[in-house]
Amino acid sequence: MSLSVHAVVAQRHFEAALDMDEGERVAVLGHNGAGKSTLLSILAGTLRPDSGRAVLNDELLFDLDAGRRRWRPPHERGIALLAQDALLFPHLSVRDNVAFGPRVGGASSRQAAQRAQRWLDEVGVAEFADRRPHELSGGQAQRVALARALAAEPKLLLLDEPMAALDVSVAPILRRVLRRVLENRSAIIVTHDLLDAVLLAQRIIVLQDGRVAESGPTEQVLQHPKTRFTARIAGLNLVRGSYRSGCVVHSADLWIEGNHQAAAELVESAPAAAVFSPSAVTIAVEDVHSSARNRIAVTIAELEPTGQMVRVRADDHHGHHLSADVTMRSVAELDLYPGRTVIYSVKAASVSIYPV
Amino acid sequence: MSLSVHAVVAQRHFEAALDMDEGERVAVLGHNGAGKSTLLSILAGTLRPDSGRAVLNDELLFDLDAGRRRWRPPHERGIALLAQDALLFPHLSVRDNVAFGPRVGGASSRQAAQRAQRWLDEVGVAEFADRRPHELSGGQAQRVALARALAAEPKLLLLDEPMAALDVSVAPILRRVLRRVLENRSAIIVTHDLLDAVLLAQRIIVLQDGRVAESGPTEQVLQHPKTRFTARIAGLNLVRGSYRSGCVVHSADLWIEGNHQAAAELVESAPAAAVFSPSAVTIAVEDVHSSARNRIAVTIAELEPTGQMVRVRADDHHGHHLSADVTMRSVAELDLYPGRTVIYSVKAASVSIYPV
Amino acid sequence: ASSAPPRTLTVFAAASMTSTFKELGKTFEQQNPGVSVTFNFAGSQALAQQITNGAQADVFASANQTNMKTVTDANLASGPAKVYATNVLEIVVPKGNPAGIASFQDLAKPDLKLVICAASVPCGAATQNVEKATGVTLKPVSEEQAVTDVLTKVRSGQADAGLVYKTDVISAGDQVQGVPFPESSKAVNTNYIVALKDAPQGELAGEFVDLVLGDAGQQVLKKAGFGQPATASAAASASKSS
Amino acid sequence: MTSVQPRVAEPVVESALDARRSHSPRPFSGLPRWLYVPAFFGAVFIVLPIVAMAIRMDWSRIGEVITSTSSLDALVLSLKTSCAAMIVCVVLGVPMAMVLAREHFWGQEVIRSLVLLPLVLPPVVGGIALLYTFGRHGLLAPVMNLFGLNIAFSTAAVVLSQSFVAMPFLVVSLEGTLRTVGQRYEVVAATLGARPSTVLRTVTLPLVMPGLASAAVLSFARALGEFGATLTFAGSLQGVTRTMPLEINLQNTSGDPDAAIGLSLVLVALAVIVTVVTATISERGQR
Amino acid sequence: MTSVQPRVAEPVVESALDARRSHSPRPFSGLPRWLYVPAFFGAVFIVLPIVAMAIRMDWSRIGEVITSTSSLDALVLSLKTSCAAMIVCVVLGVPMAMVLAREHFWGQEVIRSLVLLPLVLPPVVGGIALLYTFGRHGLLAPVMNLFGLNIAFSTAAVVLSQSFVAMPFLVVSLEGTLRTVGQRYEVVAATLGARPSTVLRTVTLPLVMPGLASAAVLSFARALGEFGATLTFAGSLQGVTRTMPLEINLQNTSGDPDAAIGLSLVLVALAVIVTVVTATISERGQR
Numbered sequence A, B: 001m002s003l004s005v006h007a008v009v010a011q012r013h014f015e016a017a018l019d020m021d022e023g024e025r026v027a028v029l030g031h032n033g034a035g036k037s038t039l040l041s042i043l044a045g046t047l048r049p050d051s052g053r054a055v056l057n058d059e060l061l062f063d064l065d066a067g068r069r070r071w072r073p074p075h076e077r078g079i080a081l082l083a084q085d086a087l088l089f090p091h092l093s094v095r096d097n098v099a100f101g102p103r104v105g106g107a108s109s110r111q112a113a114q115r116a117q118r119w120l121d122e123v124g125v126a127e128f129a130d131r132r133p134h135e136l137s138g139g140q141a142q143r144v145a146l147a148r149a150l151a152a153e154p155k156l157l158l159l160d161e162p163m164a165a166l167d168v169s170v171a172p173i174l175r176r177v178l179r180r181v182l183e184n185r186s187a188i189i190v191t192h193d194l195l196d197a198v199l200l201a202q203r204i205i206v207l208q209d210g211r212v213a214e215s216g217p218t219e220q221v222l223q224h225p226k227t228r229f230t231a232r233i234a235g236l237n238l239v240r241g242s243y244r245s246g247c248v249v250h251s252a253d254l255w256i257e258g259n260h261q262a263a264a265e266l267v268e269s270a271p272a273a274a275v276f277s278p279s280a281v282t283i284a285v286e287d288v289h290s291s292a293r294n295r296i297a298v299t300i301a302e303l304e305p306t307g308q309m310v311r312v313r314a315d316d317h318h319g320h321h322l323s324a325d326v327t328m329r330s331v332a333e334l335d336l337y338p339g340r341t342v343i344y345s346v347k348a349a350s351v352s353i354y355p356v
Numbered sequence C: 001a002s003s004a005p006p007r008t009l010t011v012f013a014a015a016s017m018t019s020t021f022k023e024l025g026k027t028f029e030q031q032n033p034g035v036s037v038t039f040n041f042a043g044s045q046a047l048a049q050q051i052t053n054g055a056q057a058d059v060f061a062s063a064n065q066t067n068m069k070t071v072t073d074a075n076l077a078s079g080p081a082k083v084y085a086t087n088v089l090e091i092v093v094p095k096g097n098p099a100g101i102a103s104f105q106d107l108a109k110p111d112l113k114l115v116i117c118a119a120s121v122p123c124g125a126a127t128q129n130v131e132k133a134t135g136v137t138l139k140p141v142s143e144e145q146a147v148t149d150v151l152t153k154v155r156s157g158q159a160d161a162g163l164v165y166k167t168d169v170i171s172a173g174d175q176v177q178g179v180p181f182p183e184s185s186k187a188v189n190t191n192y193i194v195a196l197k198d199a200p201q202g203e204l205a206g207e208f209v210d211l212v213l214g215d216a217g218q219q220v221l222k223k224a225g226f227g228q229p230a231t232a233s234a235a236a237s238a239s240k241s242s
Numbered sequence D, E: 001m002t003s004v005q006p007r008v009a010e011p012v013v014e015s016a017l018d019a020r021r022s023h024s025p026r027p028f029s030g031l032p033r034w035l036y037v038p039a040f041f042g043a044v045f046i047v048l049p050i051v052a053m054a055i056r057m058d059w060s061r062i063g064e065v066i067t068s069t070s071s072l073d074a075l076v077l078s079l080k081t082s083c084a085a086m087i088v089c090v091v092l093g094v095p096m097a098m099v100l101a102r103e104h105f106w107g108q109e110v111i112r113s114l115v116l117l118p119l120v121l122p123p124v125v126g127g128i129a130l131l132y133t134f135g136r137h138g139l140l141a142p143v144m145n146l147f148g149l150n151i152a153f154s155t156a157a158v159v160l161s162q163s164f165v166a167m168p169f170l171v172v173s174l175e176g177t178l179r180t181v182g183q184r185y186e187v188v189a190a191t192l193g194a195r196p197s198t199v200l201r202t203v204t205l206p207l208v209m210p211g212l213a214s215a216a217v218l219s220f221a222r223a224l225g226e227f228g229a230t231l232t233f234a235g236s237l238q239g240v241t242r243t244m245p246l247e248i249n250l251q252n253t254s255g256d257p258d259a260a261i262g263l264s265l266v267l268v269a270l271a272v273i274v275t276v277v278t279a280t281i282s283e284r285g286q287r
């Protein structure tokens, strides 16, 4: 186990624990005020909890349990924090911002500049190296901030809603960069966006009123949400497999065609996952030819009314629980009942494919 | 014509004009920094443009053209502004906040309290009347701010991303309240969310670099976007008709079943509209029975490749241009070409219905 | 005991008159029931400036002629000013005389922390006169703006010696010691008093001036170390250590 | 610091301030620890002289010193005039602070510097300047004579002197508060139909009240300590113009340093109490 | 205001400031117009005395007054000591401001009030207090004698006096800047691995530099104007301890008010220039 933390901040009604493996990425979801930023502050060392203990890679971060008062200050933790605002140092050039971590880590100014250059290349903003932060757009600034955090070579990277302040049109670029650079890196990502959680993290924890309401592998939490909050934001369908020319192939009789933003990232035969929303699933009782490229035979497990709609949970006989949202009328007209085998059809346009 | 404004703010590269009718609701879309808030500030009177002229209901707001310097201060304009932050006066109770407008408008304190009560009821936060603003959640505060703005009985209501700061789970409630209270009221709504534009406004203007890049009735702008920005955010399909038990009926052979949040708002036989995204449309060459409740026969007008996907634009013979996004492969396999007649099928779960 | 309305006599007097005039003020109040005397003690120059700028005062007692002239020249006096006392310089040293000062010449000792008045204020002018008369050049560490500042620095032990008026040494009591020197007679300072023209209490002002010039006043002044107006030089030579 | 039990490999750093545990979570301060050394010496440099004065005081005489007629007269006069000066500062200074904080006009920086001048001017010079303005032969003398006003060397002159030196304190401090609070609430109030005067009364003033209170107290405290300008412009007449600082100076130079120290300590105590109380109140108000 | 042509029904209000057109769009100020009346009188109250002094000046003598040996000595001494005092204030005051702005400790309000005391203490009292601390028989005399230090009547005493009264200006003003700038950049730097000293040097100080510069200038200006404490603690010897304010007071009390006014105006000009220049620079720096 690589990170283990529990902490109490009485004044903010915060009392949560988290364990996480080396190289693992955890998404933290929760309402406003649930304590997401508080958790990150505690880990970064910018907030000192009333009690608790945290260990990162066998190094004690703090131990405030039972009257002990051991405390490692933020700069000795190797934990970098990227927040909603890029917070680039306004008095330094973009390059010097990124070189900051290496410099204070003891690198020579040449080494630091080289490392800065590498990370600027990595996140795709090398051309702005000589600019001042105020000359960057929000998305560019956020990518520079990411390069700066990575250049410090943190053992753990904390991301606090890194895309919340960005334009709808800019967020996807950063998401793609994040996907690439977070690979095999320990990171905690606070987000309001379930897609980020699915795309960027292997595990999800849901905070509610300062407590961990739910925690587990992304798929499990999304498919078996225990709390109402998770249930409302969750409900995405997820199929893992290997990538083959535009499809995620799980087995000979389960392959899902989809749609991916940057084809370059997907490598033939490499592991990949397909995600789609229950409302994108059309249920048919017989297999027909249509532009809906994915047709999956499933057995209905459960019908759950959700307001106007009914959520149909079904088993695809390959270990997936796939949901579909349909109207009451459809349930009646198609005569859907648990145990019946039907065809889920999903348009490729509604499926996101990404490497895992 | 009820509002007519043109204004230039050289320093911000802003130069835009807008006309709007009494009781009309206009949505303003645009990138960060496009000048949306600048436009609202000019109308509210909190920013004085370098030149320009504005008239609201035959009353001159300002006339700074050709050396004239006529200027009506904010408090004499009857234009209220609701921003992203609720900005409730922290030293006043919720009730006194809402009573503020009536009070300064000359109402007695009893009258003002009554009007405050009415609007608090209207937006559904009457139970918090005696609280202090800091005791409210974001969504509650925003509703109180709305009540406060409405209680001032403005001739024109300006909304600057009223839902941007809200939790995903709270925004729909406010959206519903807004839909109800904005009815027959002149309002300008700045938003990043196309759904808000469609649900709340009859007209859209798109600002780009301080200039009006596009303007017109919502449907027209969405279906024939002239700029790339509009094209990317637009592309929603829209069918108007009258409401009949869960469907929008356009004519005997075009009716669309959908899904609406608050059934109470929809009245049998009243005008309604159905909105759905092109990616929710499945194309079939023959009509089949499935849970996709809406099947519309259309004639393909145009095939436009958009990256990986192809946007199929088609004519439904009832005056609608309906789009569908499908993969290249589907186009090939189904043999789609302009002039061919196909079936668009859309799940009711993917269609939003709302009164117009 | 008097049925007359209470009256207030305002006296502007040089700072060096603080203790004597306070005593005379009490005497005056006893002699004139219903009258209270208030004082504005400050440097004569400041007082003269205040009077010419419109301060409401009945009596002005200046520590030198120059400042009295400022007031009389401005035509603010009710008549000619009169000399009511003279004053001579004396060396002042902290209690115990740690630097062992015995004569004016001792003030030129190296490393001695000596404070005197700046040449442009009256006591400084007097100091310069003595320097000229004795041929001793003083090397002060500070040239203060007022005689009281000199006294304060000596009393607090910051300075080893200072030059102040004899009366200041006496009024400072046992916190300091005086070292008289014969050359002080070379620089006698004359104090003038006058009732002011626009005095709100013109009648009382004259009576107060009379009190100061009269026997009772002169008695108090003499006790404080001032010289008598008529016999100024005699008073100077008669000064004794306190 | 004694019961540290190393349970994992690496050593951990212990903060210098660890001994104290507070209930609310301690936020990041991030100050290098050596910084406390000059900070400590700085505090000592300021506080020690006041302590030294207290030590030097002959405390057995404190009662007598404080209750003598001249001391009491001076104390009462000081309190009265400082209150009056505070009111003058509020009446004239609040509008100035608002204009400086909210308006943008050419030469604003120069005006602000001029308004700040009394802060850096030797008070004696301030007194001379006031004399040349409001004195018998001053610039405004013709106007003032018309109304039969003669304020030099009256209690009014004390109030003017104190207001002159204390004004910048109020303006600077309130301008800061106004800028911090910002205009957003004022904008909202205006768009709700409130006239500027109404906005001022119902929104701006209530919002800046804590800041205004502490700015007013600061100006009161500065007025309480005013010496040079008062001496020059108002003179030193017991009960009329001789405020505490003048009384202290008089006692000090006329041979009763103990009395001077005693009164100084009274002044120090007054200033500390007033500022601490206001700071506490305004801090609480901001929560 | 003359060419208003009513084109629509209702009358429109014309702002008092309309005559001036600036290039950048005018933001909302929302001040009631009557507010300009007290603000104007406030500004007049502060500025008029300085104007009066300038009017009263016999300008034909200005050259002679300024270039006399004693004036030049005083000017040079004032500039030297004020610079030194500014450095002392920066060295001790910056750490104090940081601790007050960034730390949260019990009794902080009291410490802050104490540090602010010289702001409100009559400078003469400050001088007395310094005397009792650093004087020949002061609290620290035993320590100082040990090192052979004797600062009474020396230029060092002037610097101490000036530092004492100027320190709070630096601390208060810099603390405000530090709070405004906030800790967010410092936190980021720390999480990137920067030690507190490094954060201070590479992040905090560069960020607050404009504020620090103007705080330093403020303390310089206050030191320049220091009178009472210097007089009491350091004495008054031409070229050694007689700074400009002492020279001005001496000229004034020894019958050459013209010279006093001339020198006062030099001081005023110095203070205005220095503060305006710094304000302009720091404003530009913030853009």
Ligand SMILES: Nc1ncnc2c1ncn2[C@@H]1O[C@H](COP(=O)(O)OP(=O)(O)OP(=O)(O)O)[C@@H](O)[C@H]1O
Pocket (backbone or CB within 6 Å): A011, A012, A030, A031, A032, A033, A034, A035, A036, A037, A038, A039
């Ligand atoms: N500086 C602070 N002082 C006191 N309480 C705070 C502070 N910051 C946050 N809180 C409180 O702590 C709780 C958790 O806040 P936190 O910022 O961790 O929430 P969050 O989950 O990050 O919310 P968001 O989605 O709005 O960022 C909230 O109740 C909040 O009001």
Ligand SMILES: Nc1ncnc2c1ncn2[C@@H]1O[C@H](COP(=O)(O)OP(=O)(O)OP(=O)(O)O)[C@@H](O)[C@H]1O
Pocket (backbone or CB within 6 Å): B011, B012, B030, B031, B032, B033, B034, B035, B036, B037, B038, B039
């Ligand atoms: N106070 C200001 N001073 C100078 N320029 C400003 C100011 N506020 C905004 N601008 C500039 O004016 C332009 C328009 O800004 P505006 O705030 O109107 O954009 P917006 O469309 O509301 O953006 P957003 O979606 O981020 O709210 C931008 O280039 C912005 O940088």
Ligand code: MOO
Pocket (backbone or CB within 6 Å): D122, D123, D124, D226, D227, D228, D229, E122, E123, E124, E226, E227, E228, E229
């Ligand atoms: O500097 Mo002053 O003249 O003692 O108030």
Ligand SMILES: [Mg+2]
Pocket (backbone or CB within 6 Å): A036, A037, A038, A160
């Ligand atoms: Mg947060």
Ligand SMILES: [Mg+2]
Pocket (backbone or CB within 6 Å): B036, B037, B038, B160
């Ligand atoms: Mg905006």
